[in-house]
Amino acid sequence: MKENMNKFFNPLKEYWTNRSKKQKTVLVSGILLLLLMVSFATYFLTKENLVPLYSNLSPSETGQIKETLDSKGITSEISDGGKTISVPENVVDSLKVELAAEGIPNTGSIDYSFFSQNASFGMTDNEFNVMKLDAMQTEISNLIKGIDGINDANVMITLPSKGVFVSDEAGEASASIVLNTKPGYNFSESQIKGLYTLVAKSVPNLPTDNIVITNQNFEYFDLNSTTNNAGDTFTAQNNVKKQVEKDIQRQVQQMLGTLMGQNKVMVSVTADIDFTQENREENLVTPVDEENMKGIEVSAQNISETYTGGSAAAEGTPAAEDQADTTTTNTETTTSGSGDSEKIDNTINYEVNRIKKQIVESPYKIRDLGIQVMVEPPTADDPSSLSQDSVDDITNMLGTIVRTSIDKTETGTLSDADLQSKIAVSVQQFNGKTTASSETASTSIPWWVYAVGGVLLAVIGLLIFLFVRGRKKKAAEPEEEIISPVSIPDVNDEVESEGTLRRKQLEKMAKDKPEDFAKLLRTWITEE
Numbered sequence: 173m174k175e176n177m178n179k180f181f182n183p184l185k186e187y188w189t190n191r192s193k194k195q196k197t198v199l200v201s202g203i204l205l206l207l208l209m210v211s212f213a214t215y216f217l218t219k220e221n222l223v224p225l226y227s228n229l230s231p232s233e234t235g236q237i238k239e240t241l242d243s244k245g246i247t248s249e250i251s252d253g254g255k256t257i258s259v260p261e262n263v264v265d266s267l268k269v270e271l272a273a274e275g276i277p278n279t280g281s282i283d284y285s286f287f288s289q290n291a292s293f294g295m296t297d298n299e300f301n302v303m304k305l306d307a308m309q310t311e312i313s314n315l316i317k318g319i320d321g322i323n324d325a326n327v328m329i330t331l332p333s334k335g336v337f338v339s340d341e342a343g344e345a346s347a348s349i350v351l352n353t354k355p356g357y358n359f360s361e362s363q364i365k366g367l368y369t370l371v372a373k374s375v376p377n378l379p380t381d382n383i384v385i386t387n388q389n390f391e392y393f394d395l396n397s398t399t400n401n402a403g404d405t406f407t408a409q410n411n412v413k414k415q416v417e418k419d420i421q422r423q424v425q426q427m428l429g430t431l432m433g434q435n436k437v438m439v440s441v442t443a444d445i446d447f448t449q450e451n452r453e454e455n456l457v458t459p460v461d462e463e464n465m466k467g468i469e470v471s472a473q474n475i476s477e478t479y480t481g482g483s484a485a486a487e488g489t490p491a492a493e494d495q496a497d498t499t500t501t502n503t504e505t506t507t508s509g510s511g512d513s514e515k516i517d518n519t520i521n522y523e524v525n526r527i528k529k530q531i532v533e534s535p536y537k538i539r540d541l542g543i544q545v546m547v548e549p550p551t552a553d554d555p556s557s558l559s560q561d562s563v564d565d566i567t568n569m570l571g572t573i574v575r576t577s578i579d580k581t582e583t584g585t586l587s588d589a590d591l592q593s594k595i596a597v598s599v600q601q602f603n604g605k606t607t608a609s610s611e612t613a614s615t616s617i618p619w620w621v622y623a624v625g626g627v628l629l630a631v632i633g634l635l636i637f638l639f640v641r642g643r644k645k646k647a648a649e650p651e652e653e654i655i656s657p658v659s660i661p662d663v664n665d666e667v668e669s670e671g672t673l674r675r676k677q678l679e680k681m682a683k684d685k686p687e688d689f690a691k692l693l694r695t696w697i698t699e700e
Contacts, residue, residue, distance in 0.1 A: 222258040321357035346382040417441040436548040449535035456527040467522035475517035537579040552601045
């Protein structure tokens with residue numbers, strides 16, 4: 173075993189001895205640098221990435237969460253003055269669900285059940301008022317959360333201080349409410365009015381003028397916006413106009429961007445909206461049989477009179493029964509010289525269609541629409557690289573959008589000349605286009621890991637180069653042969669030496685103990 177170790181370490185020892193002081197310094201420094209880099213890489217690769225689990229916590233809540241995490245054996249870190257606690261990124265989502273199921277952290281809010289659990293005779297008036305105010309805010313917040321479109325609500329109420337004297341007038345309360353609304357949800361006027369009424373009726377002496385309601389995007393919900401004054405009407409109409417233009421612009425941008433490329437198309441849309449709202453009532457009378465312009469026969473009367481005598485016949489028209497509004501009467505009278513007369517009267521009553529309509533027309537009609545499109549050709553500085561057929565296709569697409577969007581009750585079907593006046597397609601280079609810088613794709617391995625790996629490879633390469641260079645230098649050096657004089661001993665003079673004694677002992681061992689001698693020989697052969 174010792175000889176094997178010597179065979180391994182002797183070449184290293186000989187290599188180290190043959191190095192110069194400068195080479196030894198470089199070699200040792202490289203090894204130390206390599207070990208240092210490996211240590212840093214191991215530390216950063218095995219280090220857990222901590223992300224915030226909860227923020228803006230009270231000290232008691234932070235301590236409660238810290239104790240729970242320690243009992244679960246999860247690494248955690250407290251920062252931001254004890255307000256933020258961070259945990260490993262791979263367990264943050266599961267921890268939120270687990271802690272929420274356990275009721276951690278406590279929100280610190282007080283509801284009305286707090287009084288039944290913690291009321292005591294030692295509570296002062298100030299403590300009671302503070303808890304009462306906090307409970308009122310919590311209950312109002314819970315009521316507001318139940319309204320559709322609201323995720324969360326923070327309520328701050330300020331109550332007036334009571335006067336010292338009975339004659340002092342009580343002040344008015346005020347309330348500030350911040351809503352966390354669902355993205356894209358639009359509240360109706362009735363919902364906004366309901367919010368103001370809910371808060372005003374929940375707090376004594378709180379007029380609606382002292383209530384401010386906003387959302388997380390700093391958009392105010394003003395109760396006065398429900399009144400139909402000129403300013404609010406203009407704002408509402410302008411918002412509708414912008415929304416119509418934005419929807420059409422997004423549609424055209426998406427369609428042409430897919431065809432030409434998103435950064436090669438710019439779209440502008442202008443719309444003229446008719447906000448006239450018409451309420452009218454129509455009373456129409458139409459025949460049942462429109463082809464013959466006749467109604468339905470509901471009654472008929474035939475009267476025939478005959479008179480004989482010398483005097484004149486009776487005059488006048490007999491009255492028919494008034495059974496319908498439309499009446500047709502045919503009268504025939506025949507008179508002879510002898511005083512004989514005959515009268516025939518036919519009356520037919522018709523019924524017609526009576527239609528009563530109450531029409532309320534929509535106040536939002538697109539009266540006119542213009543679309544302006546700028547297209548950059550495939551070769552930016554060569555407009556001819558975009559063929560005329562492609563420009564015609566774009567024009568036809570825009571014409572279809574304009575034709576189907578404009579209201580046709582007044583304008584009728586648009587002609588091709590009218591469409592051309594409402595569409596503009598320009599093909600030119602975009603000189604003012606901002607070039608978005610290409611962001612480096614994020615990878616799971618940080619960049620410094622590659623840097624450390626490159627440095628390590630460089631150090632290893634340097635060490636291999638120095639080792640090979642030393643071997644070549646050693647091989648190139650000529651070996652000095654030391655010729656020692658050969659002494660030939662006299663055969664007659666036999667000198668007892670250590671080798672002679674060993675030889676004699678081996679000969680004696682071979683004669684007396686051949687088995688042990690054979691084992692010794694096998695051992696020597698194995699070692700050689």
